[in-house]
Amino acid sequence: MRIAIIGYGKMGQLIEKLATEKGHEIVYKIDSHNTKLTANLENIDVAIEFTHPEIAVSNYKKLAGQNIPIVTGTTGWTDNFDEVEKLIQDTGNRFFYASNFSIGVHLAMATSNYLAKLTENFPEYSVRIDEWHHTAKKDAPSGTALSFGREIINNHKGYKKISTEPTDIQEGELPIYAYRENDIPGTHQIKYDSEIDSIILRHEAKNRQGFALGAIKAAEFLVNQKPGVYTMNDLIKLPL
Numbered sequence: 573m574r575i576a577i578i579g580y581g582k583m584g585q586l587i588e589k590l591a592t593e594k595g596h597e598i599v600y601k602i603d604s605h606n607t608k609l610t611a612n613l614e615n616i617d618v619a620i621e622f623t624h625p626e627i628a629v630s631n632y633k634k635l636a637g638q639n640i641p642i643v644t645g646t647t648g649w650t651d652n653f654d655e656v657e658k659l660i661q662d663t664g665n666r667f668f669y670a671s672n673f674s675i676g677v678h679l680a681m682a683t684s685n686y687l688a689k690l691t692e693n694f695p696e697y698s699v700r701i702d703e704w705h706h707t708a709k710k711d712a713p714s715g716t717a718l719s720f721g722r723e724i725i726n727n728h729k730g731y732k733k734i735s736t737e738p739t740d741i742q743e744g745e746l747p748i749y750a751y752r753e754n755d756i757p758g759t760h761q762i763k764y765d766s767e768i769d770s771i772i773l774r775h776e777a778k779n780r781q782g783f784a785l786g787a788i789k790a791a792e793f794l795v796n797q798k799p800g801v802y803t804m805n806d807l808i809k810l811p812l
């Protein structure tokens with residue numbers, strides 16, 4: 573594939589390395605100092621975008637306007653998801669978003685959803701989510717933690733809304749706590765706690781390879797799809 577990398581930071585640079593090793597061609601590397609995105613990107617098959625929450629949606633608009641398939645991992649923008657979905661529908665484009673491209677988190681998410689169903693009828697268990705990331709991370713809580721939380725709410729009638737960093741947890745609230753330390757790539761923990769015992773599901777990224785390889789796999793998948801919005805559930809179908 574001929575790839576445009578939008579966002580040449582930690583993820584963009586690793587994606588360049590691993591995509592090149594897989595035989596793909598990096599045609600553009602666009603960072604915040606490079607205004608190339610305002611011009612037409614020519615002769616590329618897909619754009620892979622990892623930037624910042626406040627700029628992602630405008631990047632999607634520029635790319636969708638050029639009918640360029642978009643794989644994006646940028647988090648912290650999903651309050652605008654409906655607007656982006658309509659943009660993709662209106663432009664007949666292809667869009668793949670994942671808050672976390674690692675296979676391990678995809679498996680952990682499916683496990684968490686099943687665990688939510690199992691514990692729904694045992695109100696003695698209360699659940700919380702904790703996430704740990706590097707100090708350079710701009711958004712909190714992480715997109716992955718929010719994804720875990722939204723999926724638990726979808727699978728457990730006892731929870732209705734996410735509460736970030738709560739001091740006083742109300743009935744039906746699912747608390748998420750974020751910690752920023754050193755250069756932690758991304759750790760997420762879902763803990764069901766009762767007076768008697770605890771059930772803990774934890775995913776620890778040891779490095780950023782899983783995120784980058786997953787994004788490249790998503791791009792290889794997306795370029796062969798019809799127009800639409802795709803997720804990890806389309807890329808990795810689990811027998812659940």
Ligand SMILES: NC(=O)C1=CN([C@@H]2O[C@H](COP(=O)(O)OP(=O)(O)OC[C@H]3O[C@@H](n4cnc5c(N)ncnc54)[C@H](OP(=O)(O)O)[C@@H]3O)[C@@H](O)[C@H]2O)C=CC1
Pocket residue numbers: 578579580581582583584602603604605609622623624625627631644645646647648670671672673674711715783
């Ligand atoms: N879905 C997943 O699996 C993963 C998602 N992420 C998410 O991806 C995003 C990026 O993470 P990461 O690479 O670690 O962050 P970095 O800060 O290392 O990289 C982001 C890059 O985007 C650049 N940038 C900012 N604005 C623009 C713009 N308008 N056009 C092009 N580039 C721009 C920044 O430039 P400058 O430094 O000059 O501002 C920076 O180089 C975050 O939202 C993070 O949460 C991260 C890892 C995995």
Ligand SMILES: O=C(O)C1=N[C@H](C(=O)O)C[C@H](O)C1
Pocket residue numbers: 647671672705709710713714715716717757758759
């Ligand atoms: O900023 C990061 O580094 C990461 N962000 C994503 C998120 O917000 O969930 C994915 C991963 O945890 C790394």
